[in-house]
Amino acid sequence: MRCEDLLVDLVPHARGELDLLPSARMDAHTARCTVCRGAVTQLEEGIDAVRAWEPHISTDEIARLSALVAPEAPRRAPPWWAIPIAAALLLTVQNRVPELQHEPHVHVPKHTAIAFAHKTKPHLEVSKRELAPGIRAIASPDWNGQLVTRAKDDFEISATRGYAVFAFQGGHGRTLRVRAPDLEVEVVGTQLFVEVTPGQPTTVGVISGKVDVLRAGVPTRVLAGTMLRADRAHPSPIAPRNLRSAPYFADRFLGTHASPDLMAVLASAEALVRAHRDKDAEAELADLLPRTRGAEMMLVELDLARVIARDPLRREEAERRLGDLAALATGEVRIQAALLRCELGKDRCAARRCYEAIGGPEAARVLTRTRLANEQCGS
Amino acid sequence: MALIDRLRGAIAPASVVRDHGPAVARLLRRLFGPRADVDDVFQAVFVEVLRSLPAYQGRAKMGTWIHRIALNVAYQEMRARYRDRGRWVADGEIEEHATEVDDAERGMLRNESIRLVYEGLETLDPRRRIAVILHDLEGQTLREVSETLGRPLQTVASQVKTGRAELARWFVEQQKAPRVALRGEG
Numbered sequence: 001m002r003c004e005d006l007l008v009d010l011v012p013h014a015r016g017e018l019d020l021l022p023s024a025r026m027d028a029h030t031a032r033c034t035v036c037r038g039a040v041t042q043l044e045e046g047i048d049a050v051r052a053w054e055p056h057i058s059t060d061e062i063a064r065l066s067a068l069v070a071p072e073a074p075r076r077a078p079p080w081w082a083i084p085i086a087a088a089l090l091l092t093v094q095n096r097v098p099e100l101q102h103e104p105h106v107h108v109p110k111h112t113a114i115a116f117a118h119k120t121k122p123h124l125e126v127s128k129r130e131l132a133p134g135i136r137a138i139a140s141p142d143w144n145g146q147l148v149t150r151a152k153d154d155f156e157i158s159a160t161r162g163y164a165v166f167a168f169q170g171g172h173g174r175t176l177r178v179r180a181p182d183l184e185v186e187v188v189g190t191q192l193f194v195e196v197t198p199g200q201p202t203t204v205g206v207i208s209g210k211v212d213v214l215r216a217g218v219p220t221r222v223l224a225g226t227m228l229r230a231d232r233a234h235p236s237p238i239a240p241r242n243l244r245s246a247p248y249f250a251d252r253f254l255g256t257h258a259s260p261d262l263m264a265v266l267a268s269a270e271a272l273v274r275a276h277r278d279k280d281a282e283a284e285l286a287d288l289l290p291r292t293r294g295a296e297m298m299l300v301e302l303d304l305a306r307v308i309a310r311d312p313l314r315r316e317e318a319e320r321r322l323g324d325l326a327a328l329a330t331g332e333v334r335i336q337a338a339l340l341r342c343e344l345g346k347d348r349c350a351a352r353r354c355y356e357a358i359g360g361p362e363a364a365r366v367l368t369r370t371r372l373a374n375e376q377c378g379s
Numbered sequence: 380m381a382l383i384d385r386l387r388g389a390i391a392p393a394s395v396v397r398d399h400g401p402a403v404a405r406l407l408r409r410l411f412g413p414r415a416d417v418d419d420v421f422q423a424v425f426v427e428v429l430r431s432l433p434a435y436q437g438r439a440k441m442g443t444w445i446h447r448i449a450l451n452v453a454y455q456e457m458r459a460r461y462r463d464r465g466r467w468v469a470d471g472e473i474e475e476h477a478t479e480v481d482d483a484e485r486g487m488l489r490n491e492s493i494r495l496v497y498e499g500l501e502t503l504d505p506r507r508r509i510a511v512i513l514h515d516l517e518g519q520t521l522r523e524v525s526e527t528l529g530r531p532l533q534t535v536a537s538q539v540k541t542g543r544a545e546l547a548r549w550f551v552e553q554q555k556a557p558r559v560a561l562r563g564e565g
Contacts, residue, residue, distance in 0.1 A: 042550055
């Protein structure tokens with residue numbers, strides 16, 4: 001019998017799942033085949049070790065990972081009046097939402113947009129309004145949104161305060177724009193959400209279909225399954241969501257060589273950036289810079305440039321720093337510096353030309369991901 | 380229910396990450412192994428969770444719902460890494476598993492065993508890999524794996540069987556490699 005014939009039974013044998021006959025056959029084979037015997041032993045040990053292994057995730061590790069996803073927000077206890085009002089709200093909304101969705105005359109549209117915008121701390125009372133035929137909202141009392149009918153079937157809702165959930169009956173050329181202070185969402189069709197919370201980047205998430213998000217007049221198409229975070233301090237021509245954080249790069253570039261001090265400062269700076277305390281992050285990084293050498297120094301320099309680039313008034317400084325880094329650094333730091341520099345291009349065509357000049361798989365990926373490759377630009 | 384929770388501000392993104400982050404991190408570590416860089420996947424999981432939060436109906440517990448999203452995102456990541464295999468370099472250090480009870484040598488051997496298993500798993504097609512991990516390493520029954528992954532039972536059984544054979548083949552090849560080297564040295 002050849003080893004090949006027994007491969008299917010090797011894992012079940014290592015797990016003690018084989019019936020008597022195949023097990024005896026396997027035993028007979030492994031008694032004379034050192035290769036299979038060794039493989040079975042290693043598999044047994046390996047599977048046992050993995051099953052017994054409980055990954056230890058330290059509190060620091062969790063804090064670091066959490067900082068990559070969302071800024072830490074202080075947990076607030078609900079006020080004393082929240083519970084009865086929440087109960088009332090529960091009844092109200094449970095009664096109203098089905099109405100909104102299932103009223104007989106409301107055709108369930110092919111293109112329905114649902115958007116909600118939080119402008120302040122959510123209030124617990126809501127009211128249901130029909131803003132226009134086919135545009136309904138459940139809104140908080142402090143919501144100050146106004147609907148403007150720009151032309152037949154062309155609507156715009158502007159709000160600077162409060163939150164609202166919209167149900168929009170699209171199709172047949174009907175369009176809706178939701179305007180928030182730092183962006184506009186053009187509903188091309190289908191489902192999306194817009195979330196604006198003070199002190200955090202506005203988030204537009206598309207559940208299905210697509211939307212155009214306009215910032216400073218520049219559209220960015222957000223497709224289903226993706227999310228865009230718009231930071232008013234960083235009106236980049238392309239979505240900056242894929243910019244990697246410094247701790248990520250530290251792992252990549254330095255591997256196990258990164259000193260704990262460096263990692264701590266990078267993680268701290270990242271947390272500050274996410275909390276919109278760019279100045280503090282910059283100060284921490286600038287303080288660290290003279291104490292670093294070689295690859296660590298380049299990494300800190302890259303992160304410093306990234307923080308500076310967030311300030312629209314300091315674009316030139318950021319570009320200069322990144323240009324120096326792209327020229328002097330090596331490996332991935334050089335590539336990342338060049339890519340980041342392209343992101344500062346004054347418009348999408350400039351960004352596209354910049355990425356094309358870099359070339360290589362990384363730049364090609366960005367061109368595809370951001371759809372810059374489809375941009376209509378002159379030669 | 381989810382809508383009301385959102386209106387109440389009960390499901391704040393930060394609290395979702397804080398409450399469910401540790402479980403997701405542990406799950407990803409077990410799916411990708413102790414050496415793998417799971418930062419990207421962790422981020423992707425919570426981007427997906429936060430994106431899908433408006434659609435969360437409250438039918439399943441939030442932990443279960445997030446677990447399922449994490450599995451899906453992890454599977455997509457496995458596919459991406461599988462396509463890029465050869466270019467992918469695991470940077471992370473192997474965690475030290477030796478406890479005070481275990482002596483250092485046993486701890487090292489155990490780490491080596493774990494490393495080998497995940498190295499072997501990385502060579503499997505992601506569909507088979509995730510099925511083998513859930514069945515053989517996480518101890519789920521085939522029916523549970525089928526429900527978790529939303530695949531037919533027969534498909535899962537076939538994937539586990541083929542995945543096991545491929546893993547076994549890899550281990551057998553590993554056994555052959557040092558023998559050749561030793562012969563060469565000798």
